[in-house]
Amino acid sequence: MIFGSDNMVGASPRVLAAIQAANEGTAPSYGADPWCAAALAALGEVFERPVQAYFVSTGTVANSLALAALVPPWGAVLCQRDGHVLADESSAPEFFTGGARLVPLAPVAGKLTPEVVAARLANTGHPPHHAVPRALSITQANERGLVYTPDEVAALARCGRGHGLRMHMDGARFANAVASLGCSPAELTWKAGVDVLCLGASKNGALMAEAVVFFDAALARDFEFRVKRAGQMAAKARFFGAQFGAWLADGHWLALAHGANAVAARLAAGLDGVPGVRRVWPVQANEVFVVLPRALGERLRAQGAVFYDWPEDTLPEGQALGAHEMLVRFVASFASRPEDADALIAAAAAAGA
Template sequence: MNFASDNIVGASAPVLQAIVEANAGAMAAYGNDEISKRVRARFSELFEREVSVFFAATGTAANALALSSAVPPYGLCVCHREAHIIDDECGAPEFFMHGAKLVGLPGVGAKLKADEVAAYLSSLPKAVKQMPPKALSISQVSEGGLVYSPDELAALGQVCREHSMFFHMDGARFANALVALGCTPAEMTWKQGVDILSFGATKNGGLMAEAIVVFKPELSEALDYRSKRAGQIISKGRLIAAQFEGYFADDHWLANARHANRMAKLLSEGLLQLPGVRLAWPTEANEVFPILPQALNQRLKAAGVLYNSWTELSLPEGEQIAEDEALIRLVASWATQEEDVRRLLEIATSGVERQAAE
């Protein structure tokens, strides 16, 4: 039973089949093939407007290149202090921004609030000695498993406009957030002021399928060159693009995300039935963050359940992890089996009952 992440499982059958079909014969290289053209057009349909699309093999590459188009070497990119771009990408965004910096702000559940971002921006000196803020980046879903509502996104977008900043969304779990909100891709992005999006499919059924979706035309001007220099314009690019054809066909991507979210909800609801278990943050997408007794934590590990411990930095005010407790993260994926969820809950329940009997 592996709940360590949603990037530990392989690709889904429709995605793999699309790769097999795209593999046959010869096609133009470096993204000039008909499949890539069709997929770019499909993105424009999904987002209800003309967009520029640049394919990438990894989410790190997508984030780093997207931000490099928005932030000059002398600028700042504001994000949450636990954002993936600042905590998990080995400085790649700063490397590709050629010296620009990331600055992380606090926020419950790894989410940023518009008024707090605005207060920080207003506090910055306007002199040349201070690097000017040029972009805001958020993770949708956040690193605490929370989802920004359209209203929250709109408020952040307004802050960006007031401070002449670009608005970037790290959408590694874009589909999970989308089905949680029940809105359209347009309503979760450019209609709320998002200028550029890292669109992730790898965590939701892709093999290695990421895309930079650009809503602000001026940000796309140099991305072809930046992508080439970063090794992300792949000669057999049709095999990246084909994954999106399988991903989007028959709303496969949305079905995958709904399943993952449902498995997380089932897991979350089951754990909350156990004494001594509570959630650090609500389960809004496909991640669960329970606070549980250490004895239960050790029992799950001993039974072979795989998951990760988690940081306490973004806990709600007044919430604390006691010495005999642990905060963990459990992630459900498109491939998570309901029987695995129920088996984990059975192990947890029997462990609690055994401890009560002792």
């Protein structure tokens, strides 16, 4: 009954096998190896066009370096108020951008909208006394488990582009979003106006492997220097390439995401039938947000269930927690099984009764 985070599991057997194969013999250093070359080619095929991509070890550094390529130190990044870049990456984005400000925006029904962005852009203050927005950042799937459709991404990108903003997508769970929507990766990114995607594999079957994918090569100018200065230019980068190559091959990354999404949907449907439990957000990827009676949550944890408490201020407008309630998040991973969901549902039903 482990639903704490999709970071809590290891790598898929296929990715591990690729790492083991890459471990044999010697190879050129710093990405000049056949595995990285193959992975870059695979990214081009997945996104239906040549891309400029760089491999790093964490999502935090991927997002921070990507934003540094889009925004000057005196600029600002618009993002959702509970966006990962703002709420969970400490001051790393500010550090790597040299001081750019992250500006929180309130979501509507859990997501940013062009209207919210436009309202903020209509009031940029008096430069140079105030930081001017230069980028818009969204998370896909986002921190409330919701996905942006290609049309929604395109509408946000158009709104920002009209004011000179570049579009950044934090894709730590991008695979889950693509699997949920059934669209192509291209339709969800550059065809909709995304300039740079931080494509996360670590949450979905890799060990430590993220890719900063530029769809406009001009924006990647000197990016290798940013990677080097961040201590992310790995000498044995072939292990990044091996992971991404195996992850992308034959749609493996999407198969893993489909599995995680299916378990999340199964868990949500089962919890809907437990008295006192109420669903907070639609389940559109691999995260389930529910309000539990606090006593039920404590009983589940006593039986070994793992899940996270979640901030009350992320509840939908008009909702609030009762005196004896808690908002929690369950996350299914690629390794989660239907029987794991069934066990938690049964435990919740028994504890609730």
